[in-house]
Amino acid sequence: MLQAQGISKHFMGIQALCDVSIEVLGGEILGVIGPNGAGKTTLFNVLTGLFFPDTGTLTLQGRQITRLKPHRRVKLGMARTFQNLEIFRDMSVLENVMVGGHIRLKAGYWCSMLSTSGKRCEERLLKEEAFALLELLGIADKAPQPAVSLSYGNQRRVEIARALISKPAIIFLDEPAAGMNPRETQELSGLIARLKSSLQLTVVIIEHDMNLIMDICNRIVVMTEGKVLMSGTPNQIRSDQRVLDAYLGGDIL
Amino acid sequence: MSVYIFHVLIMMGIYAILALSLNIIVGFAGLVSLGHAAFFGIGAYVSGLLMINGLGFPAAFFLSGIITSLLGLCLALPSLRVKDDYLAIVTLGFGIIIGLVFLNLEITGGADGLVGIPPVSLMGKPLYSKPGFFGLVAGVLVVMIVTMYTLKQSKIGRAWAAIRDNDVSAAFMGINVYGYKTMAFITSSFWAGLAGSLYAHYTAYINPHTFNMHTSIMVLSMVVLGGIGSITGSILGAVLLILLPEILRPLADYQDIFYGALLVAMMIFRPQGIMGRVKITEMFGRKK
Numbered sequence: 001m002l003q004a005q006g007i008s009k010h011f012m013g014i015q016a017l018c019d020v021s022i023e024v025l026g027g028e029i030l031g032v033i034g035p036n037g038a039g040k041t042t043l044f045n046v047l048t049g050l051f052f053p054d055t056g057t058l059t060l061q062g063r064q065i066t067r068l069k070p071h072r073r074v075k076l077g078m079a080r081t082f083q084n085l086e087i088f089r090d091m092s093v094l095e096n097v098m099v100g101g102h103i104r105l106k107a108g109y110w111c112s113m114l115s116t117s118g119k120r121c122e123e124r125l126l127k128e129e130a131f132a133l134l135e136l137l138g139i140a141d142k143a144p145q146p147a148v149s150l151s152y153g154n155q156r157r158v159e160i161a162r163a164l165i166s167k168p169a170i171i172f173l174d175e176p177a178a179g180m181n182p183r184e185t186q187e188l189s190g191l192i193a194r195l196k197s198s199l200q201l202t203v204v205i206i207e208h209d210m211n212l213i214m215d216i217c218n219r220i221v222v223m224t225e226g227k228v229l230m231s232g233t234p235n236q237i238r239s240d241q242r243v244l245d246a247y248l249g250g251d252i253l
Numbered sequence: 254m255s256v257y258i259f260h261v262l263i264m265m266g267i268y269a270i271l272a273l274s275l276n277i278i279v280g281f282a283g284l285v286s287l288g289h290a291a292f293f294g295i296g297a298y299v300s301g302l303l304m305i306n307g308l309g310f311p312a313a314f315f316l317s318g319i320i321t322s323l324l325g326l327c328l329a330l331p332s333l334r335v336k337d338d339y340l341a342i343v344t345l346g347f348g349i350i351i352g353l354v355f356l357n358l359e360i361t362g363g364a365d366g367l368v369g370i371p372p373v374s375l376m377g378k379p380l381y382s383k384p385g386f387f388g389l390v391a392g393v394l395v396v397m398i399v400t401m402y403t404l405k406q407s408k409i410g411r412a413w414a415a416i417r418d419n420d421v422s423a424a425f426m427g428i429n430v431y432g433y434k435t436m437a438f439i440t441s442s443f444w445a446g447l448a449g450s451l452y453a454h455y456t457a458y459i460n461p462h463t464f465n466m467h468t469s470i471m472v473l474s475m476v477v478l479g480g481i482g483s484i485t486g487s488i489l490g491a492v493l494l495i496l497l498p499e500i501l502r503p504l505a506d507y508q509d510i511f512y513g514a515l516l517v518a519m520m521i522f523r524p525q526g527i528m529g530r531v532k533i534t535e536m537f538g539r540k541k
């Protein structure tokens with residue numbers, strides 16, 4: 001599905017990523033874990049096009065995308081959420097999700113200006129779909145509210161709905177459970193697993209909640225200091241001494 | 254007396270079109286433009302010159318919009334690549350350069366300006382009556398308001414709002430940020446050009462002085478006063494800032510001081526503008 005080969009990225013002296021190679025397989029849930037500052041978010045930023053890598057190549061379904069702009073990658077079926085909530089602050093919850101469906105709307109400039117029946121029809125369908133997604137995420141009752149009035153947990157749900165409405169083939173979730181309590185986290189992990197099978201999604205997820213990661217991931221990549229420490233199945237990761245060391249005997253199971 | 258009232262109404266209408274057009278850049282897409290009078294001027298000179306050289310009114314009118322929007326495109330392509338702070342400087346520079354072009358070209362009549370611009374003619378008959386001309390301005394204004402509402406209500410309006418709000422996440426919604434910013438400039442300059450055309454044929458005489466920095470700032474003040482992003486706000490802003498100098502004519506010497514104080518007061522007491530985020534439909538009834 002998606003291959004990253006020898007990706008490096010530095011910021012003014014900080015080597016955030018150093019020769020990282022990963023492969024995401026179609027239809028899997030791939031977990032990315034590692035201590036803070038390991039370069040997980042930077043990896044997402046490179047994969048989704050916010051930054052271009054200093055070296056290395058990216059291939060999406062056989063297509064070179066190394067220096068493709070983010071909006072082009074969305075059209076190829078990529079969507080993401082953000083660790084530091086990047087919700088549209090002036091918009092309602094529903095409007096936020098509708099913006100996520102931008103590429104699904106066919107009406108161009110003139111049809112939009114003249115408000116043709118085709119344009120109104122596709123808008124209505126998109127709005128229904130947005131409601132359905134909000135329903136799925138359990139926040140349909142908040143649709144007309146300003147998105148910023150929601151709790152962090154709910155803003156993360158809005159971001160997930162906003163990403164899903166573009167009908168992505170691959171979705172990147174950066175700490176989607178941050179700000180959620182254990183019960184909510186569990187609901188989310190069930191939801192991600194269900195979405196993956198019902199929408200045939202490929203999911204790449206960064207998360208610190210090890211229960212969620214161990215529950216739903218098919219494979220896990222462990223990062224430290226800008227490098228891939230190891231990758232494997234949840235069971236392999238759980239029992240690996242290097243991973244335990246990297247977490248300094250921390251919270252990993 | 255009624256001639257005078259229609260004169261004021263016509264000016265309000267033309268400046269409302271101009272303020273609304275700037276609002277597309279500033280309010281809808283969240284960009285800055287400090288040289289908007291340049292587009293107003295280009296529309297005026299193009300339309301004036303086309304009609305002096307024998308073209309009919311509707312043709313000169315539409316061509317002025319199209320040619321102005323092409324210049325908007327020429328400004329947008331290089332300057333929207335730079336960051337927002339630079340955009341302010343680039344548009345300011347554009348305004349100054351275009352002003353100098355009007356002043357120094359032979360074809361624009363230099364400092365003397367363009368004299369003897371033919372009046373608007375509809376179906377072969379020149380339109381001299383002020384109420385008639387006001388009808389034309391009002392018609393253009395209504396068409397503009399309707400298209401601005403429909404655009405605002407469409408994926409284009411949402412894309413602009415997304416860019417204004419957060420252009421990084423806008424790009425991750427699949428929005429071509431650069432393309433949509435350019436589209437805002439083209440749309441805006443088109444309408445500013447039409448406003449210029451109406452102005453030229455109404456006054457029959459234009460000179461570079463009308464299209465200088467002062468006008469750019471005044472139009473920006475209309476947008477800010479009414480409420481950035483608000484359609485009714487821009488119209489209200491234009492109405493008020495055209496009306497005030499008429500009322501304050503005895504105090505003409507202090508007019509600029511008054512403008513300045515007004516803007517400072519707005520920034521302090523109601524930075525969202527008079528209309529702010531209130532929709533006009535919500536002002537009546539439905540109050541929670």
Ligand SMILES: Nc1ncnc2c1ncn2[C@@H]1O[C@H](COP(=O)(O)OP(=O)(O)O)[C@@H](O)[C@H]1O
Nearest residue numbers: 011014016034035036037038039040041042043
């Ligand atoms: N935009 C940026 N500018 C400068 N430094 C950055 C930027 N993004 C990330 N970094 C640095 O790169 C390193 C990795 O950060 P990040 O990818 O956010 O880690 P993680 O998501 O694993 O916690 C950190 O040292 C961080 O300070």
Ligand SMILES: [Mg+2]
Nearest residue numbers: 040041042083
């Ligand atoms: Mg991170």
